[in-house]
Amino acid sequence: MDWRQLWEICSAPDNVPIVGLIPLLIFYIYLAWKQAHANDMLIEQLEGDAALAKTHHRKTWPFKPGWQKEIHVWPFLLRIEFLAAIIVTIILMVWSITLNAPLEEPANPNLTMNPAKAPWYFLGLQEMLVYFDPWIAGVVMPTLIIIGLMVIPYIDTNPLGSGYYTWKQRKFSLSAFLFGFIILWVSMIMIGTFIRGPGWQWFWPGQTWDHNRLIYEVNRDLPDIFGITSNLGKGIFGAIVVGGYYLLGGFVVYSLFRRYKLKDFTRMSLLQFSITQFLLLTMVALPLKMGIRLLWHIKYVWITPWFNI
Amino acid sequence: MADEIKSSNSNVSSGTTPASGTNGRNGKNGKVGLVEIVKDDIESLKTVIPAKAKEQIEDLKDPTKTQVYTSIFRHKHDDTPRNRALGVLSNVFLHLHPAKINRDAVRYSYTWGMGGITFYLFIILTYTGVLLMFYYHPSKVQAFRDVLYLEHDVPFGKILRNMHRWAAHLMVIAVWLHMFRVFLTGSYKKPREFNWNIGVLLLVFTLLLSFTGYLLPDDQLGFWAVTVGTNMARATPLLGHEGPFGPQLGMTPYNDVRFGLLGGSIVDANALLRSYIWHCIGIPIVASVLMIVHFWRVRKDGGISGPAPVMLQEEADKPRRGPKAAGE
Structure with a gap:
């Protein structure tokens, strides 16, 4: 174990926010889960007792008749905002006094930084560059992430769980979001920050960054494995594989929805459902492509003269 | 007040009546008259000014009644429900809030306070950023x-730069956590779909603000991060010279989308100037406009989403419209 190396990575000033993000995320997931669990218990209780459901105020916090349902913003909210502002200011002050913002040598186009890393919040995308060509990892994926986030309210037709934490009423949408946010976004950033060293090679935490390390990997393309050599054949083969993935995957999503999420399926229009299918399959395609690369050293699935996937 | 007027009246009359009298009587001898008038005025100073001063000092004991105070604060400060509401509604900064909110909405565990913290960090960043601009020239x-x-x-220059840097990182984290909370509480659902979209755009602009600021110190860290970042733009489909169908459409390193971003084919002086202008002027203006819309829509869509009463499975497909659907 090279503790010094590990410490240098974790304490690099620009990595501190990421180190801080881990406990923050754990704390807030715990906080959300605690409330979701309490609400789920309450929902279960009310669904079993119709009479109570009519009279209950339907929150896990206490409420007694005669209590005011609304309170004044001044002072009850403003004092919290004031306190929050003071606490944030203190945290920032202490942070700024104890830790200096990084400043490297003057910019020099002739001296490449190794590893040259993007700002930490884009490291997930940079990590994707290992598995995808830049036009997918750097352009198509960010665009799809933005569009995907924007369509969420229009494809999530489940009316339950609006304005309160719950798990049981929104298992599917929560799992999908957690998969996207925690697995595909945050953990890729963690890999990009803590694991990737010189040459963007994989160094386990504590392993010394060796600037001279070379790894000989023979990557193949999927058509090669099937013995396809002509360009036309590769193009057609890839189109069939990618198209087949979306068609077959779309059918699997349909069959799962029909079986396990019939209510949501009946509420959705065809457009809503096909967008959901496409986004889900694209999301799942990332770990799949990573998997075939890591397990079988397959680089491209679809090869054309203009682009490769 | 009535006493005050009476006493000041009597003071004035006792001061002026003899003066005007002397004027009338000694019209021929102006000099004597003038001395008398001055004497009389001096005499009156002993009574009129102390009396006035005493009154006004009495008035100052309740400053809320002064004209200056009432011109600034348009309502009283007594602790009544009306004044508590007016305190928020008649203040341009506080009127973002409603006068009253759901009693559970102030619970930290529900909102995590991340939206407000994001906004506060934006204010800190604007403040420290303006100060930094005084010391910075965007040239190579x-x-x-x-x-x-x-x-x-620069006195306190180091802490100024540190605060700007760390507040920027903190803002990115706060935006993510805010978005995470909004998703977990289902707050993007009807009627808040549009505001979620504004929020996604604000997320993008927050990241772009941070990214454009990265280049400004013009050091190796920023230079290579921006080089890596903008190299992706080479590969933009159709619009990049290394992207799918880019070359076929006539894209070269000197006319593609990356050239437009950097103002050149490499990260150099023009790129520095462009990122400075986007960072300090362009994006903050756009983000501020979106923030205005975001906050406005929070109020128009019925305030913050909860904590709302839980809904049961059998109520899922019943139409819930009107004010009851919004919450209580």
Whole structure:
């Protein structure tokens, strides 16, 4: 174990926010889960007792008749905002006094930084560059992430769980979001920050960054494995594989929805459902492509003269 | 008040009546009259001014009644429900809030306070950013030296730069956590779909603000991060010279989308100037406009989403419209 190396990575000033993000995320997931669990218990209780459901105020916090349902913003909210502002200011002050913002040598186009890393919040995308060509990892994926986030309210037709934490009423949408946010976004950033060293090679935490390390990997393309050599054949083969993935995957999503999420399926229009299918399959395609690369050293699935996937 | 008027009246009359009398009587001898008038005025100083001063000092004991105070604060400060509401509604900064909110909405465990913290960090960043602009020239010759100057010579320059940097990182984290909370509480659902979209755009602009600021110190870290970042733009489908169908459409390193971003084919002086202008002027204006819309829509869509009463499975497909659907 090279503790010094590990410490240098974790304490690099620009990595501190990421180190801080881990406990923050754990704390807030715990906080959300605690409330979701309490609400789920309450929902279960009310669904079993119709009479109570009519009279209950339907929150896990206490409420007694005669209590005011609304309170004044001044002072009850403003004092919290004031306190929050003071606490944030203190945290920032202490942070700024104890830790200096990084400043490297003057910019020099002739001296490449190794590893040259993007700002930490884009490291997930940079990590994707290992598995995808830049036009997918750097352009198509960010665009799809933005569009995907924007369509969420229009494809999530489940009316339950609006304005309160719950798990049981929104298992599917929560799992999908957690998969996207925690697995595909945050953990890729963690890999990009803590694991990737010189040459963007994989160094386990504590392993010394060796600037001279070379790894000989023979990557193949999927058509090669099937013995396809002509360009036309590769193009057609890839189109069939990618198209087949979306068609077959779309059918699997349909069959799962029909079986396990019939209510949501009946509420959705065809457009809503096909967008959901496409986004889900694209999301799942990332770990799949990573998997075939890591397990079988397959680089491209679809090869054309203009682009490769 | 009535006493005051009476006493000041009597003072005035006792001061002026003899004076006007002397004027009338000694019209021929102006000099004597003038001395008398002055004497009389001096005499009156002993009574009129102390009386006035005493009154006004009495008035100052309740400053809320002064004209200056009432011109600034348009309502009383007594602790009544009306004044509590007016305190928020008649203040331009506080009127973002409603006068009253759901009693559970102030619970930290529900909102995590991340939206508000994001906004507060934006204010801190604007403040420290403006101060930094006083010491910074966006040119290849000066930029890096300005940062060194700021770190070593400008009083509090180092802490200024540190605060700007760390607040920026904190803002990115706060935006993510805010978005995470909004998703977990289902707050993007009807009627808040549009505001979620504004929020996604604000997320993008927050990241772009941070990214454009990265280049400004003109050091190796920023230079290579921006080089890596903008190299992706080479590969933009159709619009990049290395992207799918880009070359076929006539894209070269000198006319593609990356050239437009950098103002050149490499990260150099023009790129520095462009990122400075986007960072300090362009994006903050757009983000501010979106923030206005975001906050406005929070109020128009019925305030913050909860904590709302839980809904049961059998109520899922019943139409819930009107004010009851919004919450209580």
